[in-house]
Amino acid sequence: MCLGVPGKIVETYEKGGLHMARVDFGGIFREACLDYVPEAQVGEYCIIHVGFAISLLNESEAMETLDLLRQIGAIEEELGPEPTP
Amino acid sequence: MKYVTEYRDAELVKSVIGEIRHTVTRPWTLMEICGGQTHAIVRHGIDQLLPPEIELVHGPGCPVCVTPLELIDKALAIASQPNVIFCSYGDMLRVPGSGRDLFSVKAQGGDVRVVYSPLDAVTLAEKNPDKQVVFFAIGFETTAPANVMSVIQAQRLGLTNYSVLVSHVRVPPAMKAILGSPHNRVQGFLLAGHVNAVMGYHEYPSLLAEFKIPMVVTGFEPLDIVQGILTTAQLLEAGKIEIANAYQRAVTFEGLKPAQDAIEKVFMECDRAWRGIGMIPMSGWCLRPEFDLFNAEKRFNVGDIHTKESSLCIAGQILQGLKKPHDCPAFGKECTTENPLGATMVSSEGACAAYYKYGR
């Protein structure tokens, strides 16, 4: 139920009473509604689902998670792979 | 693509899987209840790479497939009417009703249109004042904010030719039904990350208290999924009954308040039948009576519908050892192990939970 894709806000504007944004998905652009994430600014990333922003991506949380997982990666390298069953 | 590519890093994913391998000391059965997560698992073959101790079971996580037959038939009846522009998310077009689908209706002259966003349907209503525009508003909680906004916007614009056919389903009652079933084998739950992005996860402590199994908010990229599995495995091994968030970049405990407010304003909880499963009480959302004007079921006379269920693909139940192949009406005829009929559950190319098992 959840095809949500990260996109970068490149422009915001009002349209028909709705707070809208032009979103860059990596070279593909589409309009999306920001009414549910009103604090989102140009340059920030949101998860877009069926033309609506449903989450403002938190860059510092993202970095923390990746760092944590990379640490796991480093430990794994030291431990060596388990024998495959 | 930022926020996508990093989460598909093969080395990182493999190292997290290695950590899962180191963590588990006995078998665990985990369920995910999101078509998007099932799709990601199939597409990247993640279940092949997990240690044998982890069994992934797929819950009814695709709103397209669980939409009740009666509502599909209503959709077909409405779409067949002259002067109607029937708008739908793409994957609904393929779902069979009693003997026909939206493709059949389109072939007979029905104006059926795929839209990416419900706001596109509202725009169609504005541009075609002499037609009735009906939008098939299906989905879990993830899609509810978008679907309700189309109603709010139509009201704001004073449109009299826009209505929605609602078939929303909610995750917590489904989880309650699954975990409360005597057949239940699920020991840990991967929560659908985008449902939680909207709703937060404040609805889940009561489920935790009742069923006492760990629940982990999980995302959709391979790294997110294995991180969710690792977190769940760690909780299980430590005997900790907790809710954890393994999708922190996108999900907060509170969720999106404006979205929850909008849903509360337009929808109310109601009973909902899940196709192939049965009635789960209060598991759906319906339009509040204040919005009757936008309710397609009220606007169109689609009373006398006689539903006739097509043979359902029960490959999943066969694989679980719960049913035998000869219980399936299509077995050996349209459907063989080489060419399973398993429906397009989550992807337009036919990957479904049963199918992928045959893919090994």
Place this chain on the structure above:
Amino acid sequence: MTDETINIEGAVCAPPLPHGEQIVMGHGAGGRMSHQLIQKAFMSAFDNPALLAGDDAARLESNLHANLAISTDAHVVFPLFFPGGDIGRLAVCGTVNDVAMLGAKPLYLTAGFILEEGLPMETLHRVVASMKSAADEAGVQIVAGDTKVVQKGKADGLYITTAGVGVIRTGVTVGGAQAKVGDVVILSGSIGDHGIAVLGARNELGFQSSLQSDVAPLNHLIDAMLDASDNVHVLRDPTRGGLATTLNEIATQSNVGILLDEETIPVHPEVGAACEMLGFDPLYVANEGKLVTMVAREDAESVLKAMQSTRYGEGAVIIGEVTAIRRGRVLLKTALGSTRIVDMLAGEMLPRIC
């Protein structure tokens, strides 16, 4: 459902309808439904060896000096003009390519036009000029044609049908049934460009991109490949239904397995982004200027080099191999090291929300 209690494990979904009684859009998508239609409505009725071989052009054995290849196509693309091309260029390149994929030098094309009442004459001139330009590039002549006009509302502006004939190189047998275990699979460039460019131009899903269709005549590229090796076994252009469908067709025709390496398959970042947004898989998106080939392993490097130094082949890469494992099936090794089946496109490719 025979149980009283709720039992939710595993997938319980209604299989899609087979649509045997009327034509629906899925029959034109190039996937399994299209194949079934062709089998049931045409192959069994017309029934001759040249047709039943199942390639995009027919190999006509004759007691003239050479064997001929002949092919036909209908073009109904909308909009008529899209980034990178138009219906005219598509028509010429499509048929030139089908003939060339049999190892033949395309020589002559015919073109039939179904024109909708009200079509501006200027539009027709633009399309025809584009056809001439494509024909000149390919080195073919359009030698016969037909024109019909239909009432307003019956032709999306303009439909074109083309037929093409060419002479198969002496001693060459190239076709979908010729793949051999051990062959290397080479793709001439990035996939999905045409399908996404046209979808963007239609604007029904509201996205904008700068992608261009890759529509191109590939006969000169094929000449370079056949000059480099006598062991090119299969040539095919992955049009509707995409690379996945084309490879499945070949796997079935040749009764071989095909193993692909996901990391080697080139996808333009914008095509990738559009597919992510819509829930598509680039493997199923149409191409109009790419080919896939299966070549004997010992000649793979020389064919690859020949492709990379010829126009339209600059992006050529090895993407997999022909195996004896799971004959009739296409398998993909993912970036994570797992393996999954790649099936044919079923019916219409639809954006998903799941």
